[in-house]
Amino acid sequence: MKLIFEKSVEGRQGFRNPRSDVGLEGEIPLKYRREKDCPLPEVSELDVVRHFTSLSQRNFSVDTHFYPLGSCTMKYNPKFTETIAAIEGFSNLHPLLPQLNHGEKLVQGALEVLYDMERLLCEITGMDRFTMQPLAGAHGELTGVMMMAAYHKAKGNKKKYIIVPDSAHGTNPATAAIAGYEIVSVNSDENGVMDLEELKEKITDETAGLMVTSPNTLGIFNSDVDKIAEMVHAVDGIMYYDGANLNAILGRCRPGDIGFDVMHINLHKTFSTPHGGGGPGSGPVGVNEKLIPYLPISMVDRRDDGMYYLNYDYPGSIGYLASFYGNFSIILRAYAYIIMAGGEGLKEVSNHAVLNANYIKERLKERFHLAYDRICMHESVFSASKQTERGVHAIDIAKFLIDQNIHPPTVYFPLSVKESIMIEPTETESKQTMDQFIDAMFKADELSQQQPESFHDLPKTTPVTRPDEVKAARDINTNYFQNT
Amino acid sequence: MIPYISNTENDVHDMLKVIGVSSIDDLFNDIKPRHAPRSFNLPEGKSEFEVVEHVKRLASKNATDLILFIGGGYYDHYVPSAVTSLVSRGEFYTAYTPYQPECSQGTLQALYEYQSAICALTEMEAANASLYDGGTALYEAVMMAARITKRDKVIMDGGVSPIYRKIIRTYTSNLNYEFQETPVVHGQSSREEIEKLLDKDTAAVILQNPNFFGTIDDHSDIVEKAHALGILVIESVYPVALGILKTPGAMGADIVTGEGQSLGLPLNFGGPYLGFMATRKKYIRKMPGRIIGQTVDANGKRCFVNTLQAREQHIRREKATSNICTNVALCALQSVIYMSLLGKHGFKALAQLNLDKAEFARQEIEKIEGVEVKRSSPTFNEFTVCLPIDASVVVEAMIDKGFAAGFPLGRYYKGMENYMIVAVTEKRTKKEISDYARALREVLAGAYCNTPVQDV
């Protein structure tokens, strides 16, 4: 398919600007002007609409395909939250208004959303306060770890290390490094949870904290989590809860009650805001009393007269993490989703997310090697080890699924399982859809026995086949204009 | 049950049987009674209709009928309907990060086009597929410059958005960087002060064009002096202005970042926005964030993939160029649709239109007695106004007249309490501008009669 730039025809217009009604022309001295006009395409509105509509049709998405991408929680995004995000009273609101004198009066509705949302998230997680500022999960992690650093600094603690399990998301070590800490990794034991003995050895006075995803990326809830918290707290370490997998435990367990001091939530996972093909996300961070003094500013607080306002009076704060108050329209969507679901609805979410994951796990395990054969939470991890012996790797199975009109599960993550296939169906999928997926997986297994070589040129039904990634990395071409 | 769960009672029964447990509760046995929530008091669920009505009621508590003359880096531009319509396609917004290229060519090609458009706009060689927002993008640029130069001193021009400067200081508080800020002279970067600080320990100079006061500059001379000492220049830009302004590429900048909100994104009370970043090709491997590259498939057909992934957190872990994971792909898509619609001529015309309207507004405001519009350096669509009294008081009084009249500078610049910056986009009509000037005259006249204007 042509690029939009290749569709350009000189003189064609896609949009009419308002006419100038001011009867004069502003001037800029020549030395400050650009020499050549910006070479954007010259296309009609219809050209643009056809182009991007055709592009959209080259995507798999939740709206069009089953998308059991493990650890990503690709659940259905209810359409009404889009209606809500488009309400002009919010979408046209300028973020600097509350920074004017008494400007909070101008944005009471927006501040109320942020205030209410904070209370809802506190009740859901057992935390005491939340900041809405972080713009994605990884950004939330960084926020949390920076608060951890501020806490230790204030207490005069000499800390050097953050402990993470080997099944951790790649963002964990990257975050710790940016916050100035080094990483210590702990291996999983035979049950798929952190090896307690090894952890004991690794916790020292220099341990700043422990970052845990719970349930972990193997889909397993570690029952010893509260004991681990005690061990970490004994050296005045901070327990960090990576909320990537919160979808599994809503109403069953709250991180704040089992010893976590700080956590982030990926609103685009658990609370069903759209992933957007890779963002925008939103990663609110919750803390217990210990870390409240270090929350980023501003916070939304309420005066006695009921007026909401932006409170900058947190002298211990780590400072400003984002330009404003978070990805507001994403927070608004998640807020709408939570009040729609209510407490019972949220429990149903986790119930069915876990039920669906176990159903798939139980059916698939007769043909695929299950990394840890036990009840799982919202996702399960298989290994394509049996198929690999026949020359068919996890990636081949993924490509096979694309031809079956199914978005592949996550492959090659977590790293601790070889040839891993990580499946998270989410609560919004029906048994019929999952049965189709299971049938497709069985077909893949059969084909791996009969014609293993047939996998290598899959997928065949997509607009393009397997890309040459080596060429992409060696002959770098990331800009149409670099060669024109 | 909420309407987004499909399982019927029969399904649940059948599935439990397959799993071999008798109830859903049995699936949660790893969560022990001692882990149970101490409380879970959430409101009862609501229907879609009730939620929409509730949120509409909240929206009505916001003052969105104000006529906006406030900018500060975030501008009230018109968003064409085709932009909104196309990004609302579920195939785009309900997709994940394009890890499986064969079934994500839509997102991948669109992001490649976005990167190309950003390069065209800035006259740089390589852009990434987006960062969170203009402020965090600038912070990432600082980190990138430090990685490239292996130096740790950074010079920040006082004309760089104070919001951005605060963000940079927050992020680097645990790392060993030394920041020095230089003042603005006649609205432009102080050559003298910057040059004094340039040395072999300096990683980067951060500049902004137009700067926070709205003034335009040509930083080519600073770039030349910086490069002579191996220092990189980071330029933060306002993309709509680049329809006519000299580009950072032409000035020789090494890393360019900016806030892409003005490229077809609603104001949305602060987000989601769009951080963009572009650089020289030789620095591409040091750039954070996702990068989409063109390649061929097994049949030799052109296609697009996530490339240079070895820089990223999921591979390099603690050695990654950044911890960034999710970025703002949908916002990038939105902006490339916007730029495509406007096109080569429309985009330039849009910039000119902003300039024209701002010039008209300047002239109207200048006529008001006691008010001075700073004109020591040229400006684009935002300019600095000096008022006879505290600007924050004037702006507050203007709210009652229906205008968000500008952003008072006293909040971020000590000693500038009587100044405000005023932004004028293509959406402001001649009538609105004239009404604004009249209202401002009235407010100031009232202020002379009974100062303070209002002690609310």
Place this chain on the structure above:
Amino acid sequence: METVEHLLYTKEHEWINIEDGEATVGISDYAQESLGDITFIELPSVGDEVEQFGEFVSVESVKAASDVFSPMSGEVIAVNEDLNENPGMINKSPYEKGWIARIKLSDSEEQSNLMTADEYSKFLVSVG
């Protein structure tokens, strides 16, 4: 996996060829095989001082990035510039055309910390 008889090896899969106080350094066949198609190499600069087992080069493949450690201490006196244009040479010819750098050695005693081809082959078997 191929090894070359007269070279010495490290546990991190680098090789070194020592001749008269100078040496050529590269990565082993095993290393290139496990990295896959190499897409980029960040070479050191001539004049850089390197320490034994210190990081001095990083190589990238499509889905991995790894550091290369210097087998011995010394000063970099030449680098294989051809790898900038053609990093895949490391895959094709890890022991010859894919050499990475030449080093003027500062301490020949350090040889004793390295493995012979025979020892390295056994080491490879032990790490599976």
